[in-house]
Amino acid sequence: MIDKMKVSSKQVTIDAGEFIRRYRDVDRIRAFCLQCPGYGKSWSCPPFDFDPVTVTDGFKTVTVMGTTIEFDAQTRAACTTADQSRVKSREAINQVMKTLLPQLYEQERQTPGSRCFTFRCELCPEGCTRPQGKPCRHPDKMRHSLESVGFDLVAVMHDLLGIDLEWSTDGSLPKHITLVTALFTK
Numbered sequence: 001m002i003d004k005m006k007v008s009s010k011q012v013t014i015d016a017g018e019f020i021r022r023y024r025d026v027d028r029i030r031a032f033c034l035q036c037p038g039y040g041k042s043w044s045c046p047p048f049d050f051d052p053v054t055v056t057d058g059f060k061t062v063t064v065m066g067t068t069i070e071f072d073a074q075t076r077a078a079c080t081t082a083d084q085s086r087v088k089s090r091e092a093i094n095q096v097m098k099t100l101l102p103q104l105y106e107q108e109r110q111t112p113g114s115r116c117f118t119f120r121c122e123l124c125p126e127g128c129t130r131p132q133g134k135p136c137r138h139p140d141k142m143r144h145s146l147e148s149v150g151f152d153l154v155a156v157m158h159d160l161l162g163i164d165l166e167w168s169t170d171g172s173l174p175k176h177i178t179l180v181t182a183l184f185t186k
């Protein structure tokens, strides 16, 4: 159960070329991806068999959204182990994604030529096919995250939406988690 959390969102629309110039640094961000245990385990994550800069070719504008989940002090205090914090974070993220993802896909559907960027793909309940070396089951539905194609989300959120991303380094539940999504349009 998700007991006490507050969800808020902010968004901004800017020129796609400016966004790419200011915030894309594929090699630097790839170094962070390499440290992730999920590296190479989903078709939505690097390494790719294509140049990731090409996925944002031809777009004029981008709307970047930050959806922030805030936990209250009681909920945070109740998470006394790293496992509990992980479970609580995951529950909260899953709950928010249930609404957020369909909205984003719907925005994309209603905006011809647009493409949304979400999170590491979890469309298949039975798990991604990549570890078995099999092709993606839903290449038409799978979307990449902004970080997987080289965008610096810390800088994007700080500069454009005034949100400082937070991570726990000691196993505690962070005060807030921000989910970053985007819609590139032509």
Ligand code: SF4
Pocket (backbone or CB within 6 Å): 042, 043, 044, 121, 122, 123, 124, 127, 128, 129, 130, 135, 136, 137, 138, 139, 142
């Ligand atoms: S749609 Fe399924 S197979 Fe494709 S990337 Fe997502 S989880 Fe993996």
